[in-house]
Amino acid sequence: MEITIxxxxxxxxxxxxxxxxxxxxxxxGTGIAKRTPEYVITKMENGNAVIALDGDTxxxxxxxxAWGHGKFVAxxxxxxxxxxxxxxxxxxxxxxxxxxxxxxxxxxKVFGITTGxxxxxxxxxxxxxxxxxxxxxxxPTFWKGCQTCRNYDILQRTEQKMCLCTxxxxxxxxxxxxxxxxKDIEPEKKVNSKAFxxxxxxxxxxxxxxxxxxx
Numbered sequence: 015m016e017i018t019i020x021x022x023x024x025x026x027x028x029x030x031x032x033x034x035x036x037x038x039x040x041x042x043g044t045g046i047a048k049r050t051p052e053y054v055i056t057k058m059e060n061g062n063a064v065i066a067l068d069g070d071t072x073x074x075x076x077x078x079x080a081w082g083h084g085k086f087v088a089x090x091x092x093x094x095x096x097x098x099x100x101x102x103x104x105x106x107x108x109x110x111x112x113x114x115x116x117x118x119x120x121x122x123k124v125f126g127i128t129t130g131x132x133x134x135x136x137x138x139x140x141x142x143x144x145x146x147x148x149x150x151x152x153x154p155t156f157w158k159g160c161q162t163c164r165n166y167d168i169l170q171r172t173e174q175k176m177c178l179c180t181x182x183x184x185x186x187x188x189x190x191x192x193x194x195x196x197k198d199i200e201p202e203k204k205v206n207s208k209a210f211x212x213x214x215x216x217x218x219x220x221x222x223x224x225x226x227x228x229x
Contacts, residue, residue, distance in 0.1 A: 015066060015067070015068050015073060015098075015103070016066070016067050016068075017064060017065070017066045017074075017106055017107055017110050018064070018065060018067075019061055019063070019064060019114060020057070020058040020061075020063040020064060020065040020075075020077075021058055021059065021061065022055070022058055022059045024058050024063075024065050025055045025058060025059075027065065027072050027075075028051035028052075028054040028055045028058070029051045030072050030095075031049075031051075031054050031072065031075045031091075031093065032049050032050065032051050032054060034072075034075075034093050034095055034096075035049055035091060035093045036048070038093060048162035049091055054075075054077070054091075057077040057078070058077075062077055062078040062079075062080075062118075063075065063076065063077035063078065063111075064076050064077070064107055064110050064111040064114060066094075066098075066103060066106075066107055068098065072095055073094065073095050073097075073098040073103060074092075074093060074094040074095060074098060074103050074104065074107045075091060075092075075093050075107070076089055076090070076091055076092040076093070076107050076108065076111040077089075077090055077091050077111070078090075078111065078114065078115050078118070078119075079156070080119060080122070081151040081153040081155065081156045082151045082152070082153045084119055084121075084122055085121075085122060085123065085151070086122055086123050086124075086125055086150070086151035086153070086156075087115050087118075087119045087122040087123070087124050087125070088124070088125055088126055088151075088156070089108065089111045089112060089115060089124065089126055090126070092104060092107065092108060092111075092133060094107070104132065104133070104136065105136050105139075108133075108136045108137075108140065109140070112124065112140050112184075116186070120186065121186065121187075122186070123183055123184065123185050123186070124142070124183070124184040124186075125142075125145075125150050125151070125181065125182060125183045125184070126142070126181075126182050127147075127150070127177075127179035127180065127181050127182070128179055128180060128182070129178055129179050129180070134180060134182065137182045137184075138182075140184065141184050141189055142182040142183060142184045143182065143183060143184075144180055144181065144182055145181050145182065145183045146175070146176070146181060147174060147175055147176060147177075147181050148175065149181065149183055150181050150183065157169070157174060160177075165177055165178050165179075
């Protein structure tokens with residue numbers, strides 16, 4: 015199995031990718047934004063997609079979308095062909111596209127909206143956290159993509175505040191701050207640990223001396 019950054023040489027897979035995404039949504043009975051082969055090919059040509067192939071056979075796919083002048087990035091269209099499910103392939107694809115997104119857009123917040131519990135778990139493992147839609151991009155082009163979803167009326171009725179999808183966000187600035195705080199705390203823990211061990215040693219020494227005096 016090969017997971018690679020897609021390019022124009024993979025254009026012949028665009029139709030099966032779109033068909034697999036649409037069929038998966040139909041089976042699950044959930045809404046999904048419609049993708050066209052032309053749109054998928056554009057992502058491949060721009061180096062903004064990842065494809066998984068078993069030899070020449072299509073196995074999985076995911077692509078990058080940038081919003082708000084690159085302030086937000088979404089990893090969208092994650093799909094695994096039915097013949098390759100339950101093998102952990104979705105997680106591997108998501109890890110590759112996430113790393114690729116972070117490399118191309120290091121300062122961007124990475125987000126997604128999904129109804130899939132498996133995708134939520136993968137996102138959570140990568141450092142995403144559930145957020146309200148207000149914390150996601152306000153780029154109208156992104157939300158316009160939801161118009162082909164069967165649940166779009168819910169999004170409209172709630173004035174774009176909520177839907178059946180869960181919003182999830184990875185904020186690199188927040189992660190950097192969290193890691194920084196963790197590093198600051200760690201030396202303190204080590205100092206406290208050493209101090210505790212020394213105090214314990216002194217107490218044991220005093221206890222033994224006390225016992226010797228009482229004998």
